[in-house]
Amino acid sequence: MSNSVHGHDVIALMVAQGAAIIKPELISLMGQQFGLSARYHTCSAVDLSAEALLQLLTHKGKLLDTPQGIELAAGKQCDH
Numbered sequence: 001m002s003n004s005v006h007g008h009d010v011i012a013l014m015v016a017q018g019a020a021i022i023k024p025e026l027i028s029l030m031g032q033q034f035g036l037s038a039r040y041h042t043c044s045a046v047d048l049s050a051e052a053l054l055q056l057l058t059h060k061g062k063l064l065d066t067p068q069g070i071e072l073a074a075g076k077q078c079d080h
Contacts, residue, residue: 005034007042007053011062011072020069023054 013033014021021029027050030038039046040053048056054070057063064073 003035003038004046005030005038005040007040007057007062009034010040010053010057014063014070014072020066020071022069023065026054026070027051 010030013029014026017029030050038050040048040050042048042053042056045056054063058065058070061073064071
């Protein structure tokens, strides 16, 4: 069975990164940190690929897709 990683852990990874990161590099970093076969979940979705998780978090306004890369949206992280 593959590893299921919560989206909060990806947000924490981005906080530790400290700067915007282009999507392919972020997906590679997620693979290094959580394993290439990892699946992802959030409070509202399960069994997501890395790409699908990033799309969901962007759609929910937690991540921003900027010209510099993916970055955290200020004040939009979960507080639970």
